[in-house]
Amino acid sequence: MTRKILVIDDEEHMCWALEKGLRQEGYQVLTATRGKQGLELIRNEVPSLVILDLKMPEMDGLEVLVRAKEMMPKLPVIMITAHGTIDTAIEAMKLGATDYITKPFDLDELKLVVKQALMVNQLEVEVNFLRSELSQKYDRIVGNSQAIQDVCTLIEKVADSNATVLITGESGTGKEVTALTIHQLSSRRDKPFVPINCAALPESLLESELFGHEKGAFTGAVARKLGRFELANEGTLFLDEITEMPLSMQVKLLRVLQEKTFERVGGTESIQVDVRVIAATNRDPMECIKKGTFREDLYYRLNVLPIKLPPLRERVEDIPLLVMHFLKKFNPSKEPAISPDAMGLLSTYQWPGNIRELQNVIERAVILSQGQEIKPYHLPKEIQKTDTNKGSEEQNTGLVINFPDQGISLEELEKELILKALEKSNGNQTKASQLLGITRSALLYRAQKYQIKL
Structure with missing residues (x-):
């Protein structure tokens, strides 16, 4: 032009x-x-x-x-x-x-x-x-469950602070989305958001990626390179999979967090930066500390503002909202369409890969359905099997009680039903309350009444 x-x-x-x-x-x-x-x-x-x-x-x-x-x-x-x-x-x-x-x-x-x-x-x-593309990609955290609303409230409180944030949660729960949401809600929103996966690079490259290097610092360093800390100056640096960082690099990172200065690899000039650091991990940091793979002092330096993301199986009420969100994303030209049977299967599946797995399943289903209504056969086999298991369970849900001559305690029966529901749902309170046909708050009340530990 x-x-x-x-x-x-x-x-x-x-x-x-x-x-x-x-x-x-x-x-x-x-x-x-x-x-x-x-x-x-x-x-x-x-x-x-x-x-x-x-x-x-x-x-x-x-x-x-x-x-x-x-x-x-x-x-x-x-x-x-x-x-x-x-x-x-x-x-x-x-x-x-x-x-x-x-x-x-x-x-x-x-x-x-x-x-x-x-x-x-x-x-x-x-x-x-x-930036606009990123904003559309990570536009908002989707969900109305109490668990995710608690996370959103916490994000709003910590967003405009300069303190470090440590986001924990299983793989696929949306840790990078959460980090970018914090950045977008902060006063640094117009400055860079720079992510780096600490598990994706060997130690020698990770140091150069974080702090940059001078020309001639090592073989192949033909020119000066700015590191992620410099690129994120006045903005936000997101350190994903922080517990995978080598111990020697953890020492250097701790120094930067404390002093706000560093030197490029092969350089002597002290460089000062103003960077807000957000870290994330899918591991239990305390377990990593016990194993000696993660420094305790770095953990406490990062864990100033902790955010724990719930797995998808603990916010099943959000699954329909997420499904519709991804349908609009992958097929924006058409009104989202999914059959009740297919939605039922998605809502009862355990989702070991969490939101990332759900997103991939919906993208696959949109392709296979060619933009038409998504049916159960458009879903992966492991999700379709949920229907078979459900059917066999439904055939055996007839309640059989051997009523003794001396009678039975309704309270003991109710307590036993709650324990069975919690066992069947692997301790998931939301799922257990659905199995019992009561609200989660009613379940919490009865559990406290019968001294059942949740």
């Missing part, structure tokens, strides 16, 4: 010279000799960049700049100024000008400034697009 450049200068020969020179570079060039005329062209032609003279009659360059930025806040503006008005040019930079160039100037110099300004502007557009 041909870039459109607008030149606003009261000297016609300057407009002519700039138009000729910039057209040779392949740009489409518009010119205006008055500020008001230039503003009209900005409004109607939407240029990619403006070259603006600082000193003009009727309306000077600063006023044109302010009005142009009101119309197009992201519009790059390069100011042309004489040597005696550099202070004013600096004032223009404070008002939003991209750069300035002083008269007399070399045309090649101006072309380079224009090229750089357009390049920076394009990068900003691309970064904003990627």
